[in-house]
Amino acid sequence: MMSSPRSQDYRTFLAAAFREPAAIGAVAPSSTTLARTLASVVPSTGQPVVVELGPGTGSVSAAIQRRLPAGARHIAIEANRNLAEHVRETQPAVEVVHGDAGDLIPLLAGQGLCRVDAVVSGLPWTLFPLPVQRRILDQIGIVLAPGAAFTTFAYLHARALAGARRFHHLVRDAFDEVIVGRTVWANVPPARVYVCRRAVRSG
Numbered sequence: 466m467m468s469s470p471r472s473q474d475y476r477t478f479l480a481a482a483f484r485e486p487a488a489i490g491a492v493a494p495s496s497t498t499l500a501r502t503l504a505s506v507v508p509s510t511g512q513p514v515v516v517e518l519g520p521g522t523g524s525v526s527a528a529i530q531r532r533l534p535a536g537a538r539h540i541a542i543e544a545n546r547n548l549a550e551h552v553r554e555t556q557p558a559v560e561v562v563h564g565d566a567g568d569l570i571p572l573l574a575g576q577g578l579c580r581v582d583a584v585v586s587g588l589p590w591t592l593f594p595l596p597v598q599r600r601i602l603d604q605i606g607i608v609l610a611p612g613a614a615f616t617t618f619a620y621l622h623a624r625a626l627a628g629a630r631r632f633h634h635l636v637r638d639a640f641d642e643v644i645v646g647r648t649v650w651a652n653v654p655p656a657r658v659y660v661c662r663r664a665v666r667s668g
């Protein structure tokens with residue numbers, strides 16, 4: 466019997482998480498509610514360019530696609546080769562780049578881009594050491610167009626972990642406006658969404 470895309474997504478996600486738990490950092494793809502909240506900053510008019518970091522099996526990609534108008538571009542940067550291939554196959558409108566979010570600026574340059582209208586992240590920030598968190602956040606701040614937003618999420622249960630606390634402080638220093646939304650309970654595990662605007666340039 467043909468499996469539904471959803472169960473196939475779960476299987477692909479679990480296989481990746483099993484092989485590389487330290488790079489995936491989750492037990493399941495984001496729920497529709499979390500995905501929709503993350504994608505709410507994506508412009509639904511004009512011809513926006515949106516970057517997604519760590520699409521996994523594409524649950525957030527689908528929410529971004531639902532908002533995007535015709536003529537928009539949606540670049541998704543995924544470090545795991547199998548997951549990159551999965552999103553390429555299941556969501557052909559998404560321009561999937563197999564690469565490291567830490568190389569955001571050169572990867573975007575390779576797509577002929579230097580400014581974007583939104584960055585939506587599914588990255589497992591708490592697993593990254595400080596220099597990696599900083600390197601990615603700095604580049605996000607540089608590529609965001611004036612007024613554009615960056616969204617990401619943090620799992621509720623992990624908020625006391627050192628990596629999560631470090632990320633929280635880092636993101637508050639990196640952006641002038643940081644709004645932490647209400648807990649999305651309809652997700653495994655429950656998570657909070659950060660909406661950040663106006664990067665603060667250091668130095």
Ligand SMILES: C[S@@+](CC[C@H](N)C(=O)[O-])C[C@H]1O[C@@H](n2cnc3c(N)ncnc32)[C@H](O)[C@@H]1O
Nearest residue numbers: 489491494495519520521543544545565566587
């Ligand atoms: C927690 S999963 C989230 C997947 C998906 N966005 C979702 O919400 O269901 C994290 C994803 O980030 C990817 N990832 C981890 N480190 C990365 C990096 N440095 N650059 C790009 N992708 C990365 C993982 O391979 C995985 O697909």
